[in-house]
Amino acid sequence: ELKVEQNPLFLSMQEGKNYTIYCNYSTTSDRLYWYRQDPGKSLESLFVLLSNGAVKQEGRLMASLDTKARLSTLHITAAVHDLSATYFCAPTYAGSNYKLTFGKGTLLTVNP
């Protein structure tokens, strides 16, 4: 059974600072998703990482995947208040019908 651990679970940071969210998972995965969720809303897709060494960037967010280490990171550069949300990672693999296993999420609060 695939288990996912995100850390930190809570992150309070100041605008302009950099930080990284870590996502560790327990078994082989061939793709990994990052989602953003605002309070009371559904999941917004940020990145899908399809191979070892994959790196994707969108604005102030950059995600990477190391399948050998079973680790993905979501790096935040020069945070702004609009990035405040909960971020989820979710690895998956073909043998699981590509169902997603989510971490508990990281609640990010960016303070002015």
Add this chain to the structure above:
Amino acid sequence: DTGVSQDPRHKITKRGQNVTFRCDPISEHNRLYWYRQTLGQGPEFLTYFQNEAQLEKSRLLSDRFSAERPKGSFSTLEIQRTEQGDSAMYLCASSPTGVNTGELFFGEGSRLTVL
């Protein structure tokens, strides 16, 4: 709008009543998933359809839960004899098969409150 559509968006019901949620996936998406999310937690997998076939069900899906996708297009999730513990956001997601782009799209969710 061609995204995943869910209905109703909010449902308040009394314990013991039955409720049904509908999901319309993106057109031509063969894969359809249902997830449940409670407050402060990540979504948990409930069930998976490929076309009209229900290929996987989570142990979370008790006998009171049933899901269908009769024509391989829209899907319904029914909860019978609701309990307060069923209160959650029910999320539907869809993706295509045969295209290795990894795209997976979620609907806006159906929030259930059981009083």
